[in-house]
Amino acid sequence: MAIEPELAPLFDFLCEHSLSKSRVMALIGPHAGPRSLTGVLTCKDKRHAYQAVQLLRRALASRDAAAVEEDLHALASALPDAPASSLRTAMAHAASGTWPAPAGTTFRPPEENLGEDEETQDDETAISPESETPHGARLKDLPGKVVRIAHLREFHITDEDALLRAAMDEGWAPLPASELDEDDPRDLIGAVMTLTESGGWITGADTLEDQSEAGLLRAEDGDELTNWSPVPVTTHFGHGGRLSQPVADTPTEEERPDLVALFPVKECSCEDEDCEDCGCQLTSIFREGPPTESVDPLAFRS
Secondary structure: OOOOOEEEEEEEEEEEEOOOOEEEEEEEOOOOOOOEEEEEEEEOOHHHHHHHHHHHHHHHHHOOHHHHHHHHHHHHHHOOHHHHHHHHHHHHHHHHOEEEEOOOOOOOOOOOOOOHHHHOOOOOOOEOOOOOOEOOOOHHHOOOOOEEEEEEEEEEEOOHHHHHHHHHHOOOOOOOHHHOOOOOOOOHHHHHHHHHOOOOOOOOEEEEEEEEEEEEOOHHHOOOOHHHOOOOOOOOOOOOOOOOOOOOOOOOOOOOOOHHHHOOOOOOOOOOOOOOOOOOOOOOOOOOOOOOOOOOHHHHOO
8 A cells, every 4th residue: 555655844945957957846844853855847947947936935935826826827838748747736735835755854853751850841941952052041041152243244236137146046036026115126135135145255246345243242241132132232343444534523512611701791880871891791702613713802892
């Protein structure tokens, strides 16, 4: 009796290219454990493989094959019969979110027997078998040191088409038009982010800036892990080193002279109209920034 293959969770679709053909593959496996690539279809046109991956990803995300039915029909009509049939079958699996797994694909390592005390351990403080870091721990709870690295990179896009093609070669697909901003209708941001993951030279763009800021977090200095931080995490990179002259600061109240002390008002009670000390006394004029000329306080007395 034939054994039905196990249905494995389906995570993504990818492309593989050679000089003579392109292959579309599905990434499948358990949620916690090793994952595998399995073949979907093979075609000669690289563009058809790109389109197939995009359609399968859309169906996987929406869990609705009908949402891509029109585009599926157009692509299947352009493919030979065999890959077209494989594409339709893959579309049904993508909509279900599962894939028939060959033997050994969903291998899971045997679980160790837990003692009575370990079975009742609280999930929030349990240590993952893949990590020695307690789940949900704060900085003060971690026995080891924590390094935070902030990276600043700026890129000037010189060839949008070359940039997008390079990102698609890495398996990238642009966001739907409904999720893109008006100033970035081609999802250049997503393409650049995909290409920066490799850390190398980016096709179609020049690197303008590449800085890193790193340091140890110290609980005694008030540092905290990002997920627990009560304030936004900020990093200070270098200022504009190409500025030829620093911008002059506006004088503060402490820097302004005490005009009352410099020009005391003379008191007089004679009430004579011709008395210079009884009228209005304008001591001085202070302008924003450094003074450009001296002011004679006597010239403005009335």
